[in-house]
Amino acid sequence: MMFLRMVVQQARHRWAVTLLLCLAMTALVSLYVYLDNSRRFTNRSMQLIMKNMGHNLLILPKEADPVSTYLCTDTQVVFPESFCDRMSARLELAARYYAAVLQWRVPVGGSLVIATGIRPVHRRDETAEKSHLVPAVPVGCVRLGSAAARLLGAQAGEDVRVCERAFRVAAIAEPLGTLDDYRVYMPLSEAQALLGETGKINAILAFLCLHGKSLHDVTAYQQAAMNRLFPGFKVISRSRIAQGRYMARRTTQVYLMYLFGIVLVITVVIIVVTGLQEVSERRQEVGMLLAMGAGYTYIVGMYVLKLLVLALIGSGVGFAVGSVLSRELLSPVLQVQTSAVRILWSRLPPTALMACAVAVAAAFLPIMVLVRMDPKAILTEE
Amino acid sequence: MLELRDVVKRYSRGGKTIVAADGVSFAVRPGDFLIVHGPSGSGKSTLLMMLGGMLPPDGGEVLFANEDIYGWSPARRNAYRRSTVGFVFQRFFLVPYLSVRDNIRLQFMLRGKRGGFDDVTGELVDRLGIGARLDHRPAELSVGEQQRVALARALAGGPAVVLADEPTGNLDEPNARIITECLREEARRGRSVVVVTHDRAFLEEKGDRLELREGQVVREERGNGDPAGSGT
Numbered sequence: 001m002m003f004l005r006m007v008v009q010q011a012r013h014r015w016a017v018t019l020l021l022c023l024a025m026t027a028l029v030s031l032y033v034y035l036d037n038s039r040r041f042t043n044r045s046m047q048l049i050m051k052n053m054g055h056n057l058l059i060l061p062k063e064a065d066p067v068s069t070y071l072c073t074d075t076q077v078v079f080p081e082s083f084c085d086r087m088s089a090r091l092e093l094a095a096r097y098y099a100a101v102l103q104w105r106v107p108v109g110g111s112l113v114i115a116t117g118i119r120p121v122h123r124r125d126e127t128a129e130k131s132h133l134v135p136a137v138p139v140g141c142v143r144l145g146s147a148a149a150r151l152l153g154a155q156a157g158e159d160v161r162v163c164e165r166a167f168r169v170a171a172i173a174e175p176l177g178t179l180d181d182y183r184v185y186m187p188l189s190e191a192q193a194l195l196g197e198t199g200k201i202n203a204i205l206a207f208l209c210l211h212g213k214s215l216h217d218v219t220a221y222q223q224a225a226m227n228r229l230f231p232g233f234k235v236i237s238r239s240r241i242a243q244g245r246y247m248a249r250r251t252t253q254v255y256l257m258y259l260f261g262i263v264l265v266i267t268v269v270i271i272v273v274t275g276l277q278e279v280s281e282r283r284q285e286v287g288m289l290l291a292m293g294a295g296y297t298y299i300v301g302m303y304v305l306k307l308l309v310l311a312l313i314g315s316g317v318g319f320a321v322g323s324v325l326s327r328e329l330l331s332p333v334l335q336v337q338t339s340a341v342r343i344l345w346s347r348l349p350p351t352a353l354m355a356c357a358v359a360v361a362a363a364f365l366p367i368m369v370l371v372r373m374d375p376k377a378i379l380t381e382e
Numbered sequence: 383m384l385e386l387r388d389v390v391k392r393y394s395r396g397g398k399t400i401v402a403a404d405g406v407s408f409a410v411r412p413g414d415f416l417i418v419h420g421p422s423g424s425g426k427s428t429l430l431m432m433l434g435g436m437l438p439p440d441g442g443e444v445l446f447a448n449e450d451i452y453g454w455s456p457a458r459r460n461a462y463r464r465s466t467v468g469f470v471f472q473r474f475f476l477v478p479y480l481s482v483r484d485n486i487r488l489q490f491m492l493r494g495k496r497g498g499f500d501d502v503t504g505e506l507v508d509r510l511g512i513g514a515r516l517d518h519r520p521a522e523l524s525v526g527e528q529q530r531v532a533l534a535r536a537l538a539g540g541p542a543v544v545l546a547d548e549p550t551g552n553l554d555e556p557n558a559r560i561i562t563e564c565l566r567e568e569a570r571r572g573r574s575v576v577v578v579t580h581d582r583a584f585l586e587e588k589g590d591r592l593e594l595r596e597g598q599v600v601r602e603e604r605g606n607g608d609p610a611g612s613g614t
Contacts, residue, residue, distance in 0.1 A: 002491045005484065006477075013479030288475035291436060292489050292535075293464025295457070376437050379471055380427040380547065 003298070007306050014281075017274050018310065025314025026321065028267040029355050033322025033347070034329075035256045041330055041341050042252055055205035057095055058236040059087070059226075066236055069203050070179075072105050072114050076202040081119075081188070083230070084204045088121045090229055094222045095206035096123055102191045102201045106163060106184070113148040115162060116183045117191020117201075137187050141170035147181035162186070163194045208237060268362040271307070275366030278303075279373075286370065287378030296371050303367065307359040315355035319348050383447065384433060384543055384574050385409040390441030391428050391597070402428040403439065404597040410576055412542070415569035418578045419585060420594035426578040429594070430545050433576060434467050435459040446543075464492045468536030472548035474528045476520040476535075483516040486535045493539035503538050510534050510564060526557030533561060537568060544568055546577045550584075558583055 011018045060069060064077040084100040087093060102117040120136050137143055142162065144154060149172045154160040156172050162184055175181055192198050208218060219237055226235050279286075289299055323343040330341045391403040402425040410416050410433075418426050431437035432444050435451050443450045451462055463469075468489070476485050486507075490499055507513045510530040520528055529549065536544060546565060550558035562583060569575040577584060585591070593601035 002484075002488055006480065006488070009479045009484075284473070284475050285477050288469075288471075288477070291434065291463065291469045291471075291475075292492055293460045293462070293467070294492055295460040376431045379436075379469075379475070380431070 003302065003305075007302050007309070010302065011306055011310075014278065017278065018306075021271065021274055021307070021310050022314050022317075024267045024270040025311050025355055025359065026318040028263055028358065029315045029318025029351060030322040030325065031260060031263045032354065033319050033351060034325050035260050036347065036351075037323070037326035037341065037344065038256060038330060039253060040344070041326070055097070055099065055207055056238045057206040057208050057222075058238070059095075059204035059206060059233055060236070062232055062234050064202075064234075069103075072103055072179075074104075076103070078102075078197055078200040078202045081192075081199050081201045083233070084119075084121045084201065087204065087206075087230060088123045090225075091123065091125060093225050093229070094218050095208055096126055097207045098123070099205040100188055100201045101203040101205055102188060102195065102197060103183075103203065104195060108148075108151045111151050112182065113145075113151055113162075114179065114183045115191060115194070116185050117188040118185050119188035137185050138170055139187050139190070140168055141186070142167040143170055143185040144172045145181040145183045146173060146175040148184050151182075152184075165190075165194060264358065267358065271359060271362035272365050275303075275363055276369060279366050279370045283373060283378050286373055287375040290373075290375040291379060300367055300370060303370070304360060304363060307363050308356050311355040311359035312352055315348075315352040318355070319351055383409055383411050383445075384576075385445040386429065386432065386442065387445060388442035389429075389432060389439045389444060391425070391432065391437070391439050401425075401597040403432070403442075405442070406594075406597070406599055407442075408592055408599065408602060410543070410574040412572045412574055413569055414590055415566055415575045416577070416590045416592060417584050418576060418592045418594060419580065420600075423596075424594040425597040426594055427547055428597075430547050430576065430578050433543070434469060434545050435462050465494065465539075466542045468541035468544045470529075470533050470536045470544070470546040470549045472551040474520070474532040476528055476531060478520055481517050481519060482512060482523070482531050485520070485531060486538045489535045490538040493541075495539045499538075502540075503534065506534055506537055509567070510560065526553050526560075529553055529557065529561060533564060537564075540573075542573060544573055544575045546575070546579075548579055548581075549577065550579065550581045555583075 058066065058069065060066060061077050061079050065075065067073075068075045068077075081100050084098050087095070088098045098121040100119045100121055103114055105112050106115045118137060142160065144152065144160075149155075149169070152160050152162075154169045154172070156169050158169050159166050160169055161167075167186060173180070188201070192200060208222060223235060226233060286299055290296075327341050327343070385408070387407050389403050389406045391401075393400045393402060400423075406425075406429060408416075418429060420426055428437065432439055435444075438452045444452060446462065446466070451459060454462070477488065480488065486503060487499055490503065495502070507516070510533060512527060512530050512534060515523060515527060515531070520531070523531065529552070533546075533549065536546075544565065549561050549565070553561065558581065562581075565575050565577060579585070591601070591603040592599055
């Protein structure tokens with residue numbers, strides 16, 4: 001009890017330094033929480049933005065000519081749909097968010113549209129939120145590209161005829177300026193029925209997930225894995241999309257980490273300087289405590305306990321401040337999101353642990369000065 | 383019994399060697415009130431620190447109950463200081479953010495005592511006349527009161543040995559007399575008391591004395607005032 005009472009009384013006696021340390025820890029933790037939330041919610045938001053740019057991997061049988069796929073010619077090679085399910089089941093592959101596709105040209109009013117049967121195929125390690133990146137088309141419905149809608153003269157909610165079959169227009173996409181503007185997306189099973197190609201597809205689309213690695217490394221890994229597991233297929237990478245995602249994410253993360261690093265250094269400097277000042281001011285007290293038989297463990301223990309308590313207080317307050325800042329500042333910025341920016345309570349324990357670790361690590365130098373004090377010299381100085 | 387046996391201590395300062403203790407030997411028994419005096423730099427404080435387990439000698443032994451305290455582990459020496467030794471210094475060294483009561487209680491609790499603080503220290507507090515100041519901080523006390531609190535802290539819990547380094551150096555005569563009389567009373571109660579001092583009030587009274595010069599005992603007088611010879 002005396003030990004604890006001394007810690008509390010010390011903190012009160014030097015209340016200004018105690019307050020400064022607490023504020024420093026609060027600022028550090030607030031920024032850490034804000035940066036951490038920014039990284040998490042920004043990543044999610046960017047993934048959703050990037051998904052609108054389309055899949056970045058095209059997977060075809062080795063004998064298929066990619067040109068025929070790009071131009072949607074009659075020479076596209078069909079192959080069993082089950083290959084898409086088998087690829088998504090192999091978790092060692094770097095690709096996710098597969099889509100099994102059967103596409104062909106359909107003449108419409110002197111022009112052409114691309115009928116595209118599509119079925120999203122989910123890996124079991126995809127989250128429910130991310131699975132929305134490749135939405136399925138409702139049965140009996142179509143999703144039209146902007147140009148296809150114009151050629152078919154269709155509006156959302158109306159009926160349209162494709163290949164002598166009626167469909168309800170579920171949605172019309174915004175203009176993209178690509179071939180996808182001319183697509184008529186329908187459920188894969190209905191496309192297969194229209195073409196008489198039950199159980200067949202002519203392309204597999206996927207996202208190449210980078211997880212912080214370089215595009216070159218992941219592409220090489222993916223190619224090697226595909227050669228081993230599915231030697232009859234080839235992978236064509238639309239690298240600009242993947243690279244764009246990678247660079248955007250990296251840029252944001254690096255910027256935020258530099259900022260956090262600066263704040264961390266400032267906080268450590270504050271702890272070190274106030275610690276050295278405290279050790280200097282308390283040298284007579286330390287000398288007397290040693291003369292009374294308190295021991296360095298007792299004396300250092302008081303100092304460390306005080307820092308830990310301040311770190312915990314700072315992390316609690318900082319977590320609250322950082323979380324509120326995240327919610328208030330990120331929500332209006334992140335326009336594309338599937339869930340609101342929220343308080344991540346599960347991050348509180350590791351955040352508190354980080355704050356305590358920083359505090360104790362920063363206290364190393366003051367503690368070294370403390371244990372090197374010569375009590376005899378202090379107690380007998382004039 | 384606390385004993386120094388052929389103790390040697392040297393310091394190096396600016397390339398020179400200073401001999402603070404040169405083969406010093408003496409013993410302090412329970413009930414002894416030993417005054418150590420001599421000119422500045424004669425090694426008085428050095429001997430006190432060695433007796434208190436805070437300064438290992440370069441040669442010789444410091445014995446308590448026939449055991450060399452510098453042969454003990456640091457943890458055991460800490461325990462020796464906690465339970466056996468009470469230090470009093472010229473500059474009090476009270477903890478500024480603790481009340482008088484807590485300053486005294488600190489030593490009491492470090493000695494492993496838990497209950498009965500008020501009962502045990504009540505008589506001591508009354509004897510030193512600081513009963514009305516227990517809830518005050520050291521900064522609110524006079525110099526004399528602070529030294530009396532420092533003495534109460536050193537004696538709280540009943541150490542077997544009391545080591546005082548110039549305990550009356552900053553005090554006026556009335557406060558110096560209180561301190562002196564308290565230390566003598568502790569010796570009468572069976573403690574071993576060693577006082578390093580220049581204070582004439584101590585030196586003019588009868589008692590055991592040890593005179594040091596340049597790290598050597600030049601004169602030792604015990605009890606009846608007869609010289610006991612130099613202790614080199």
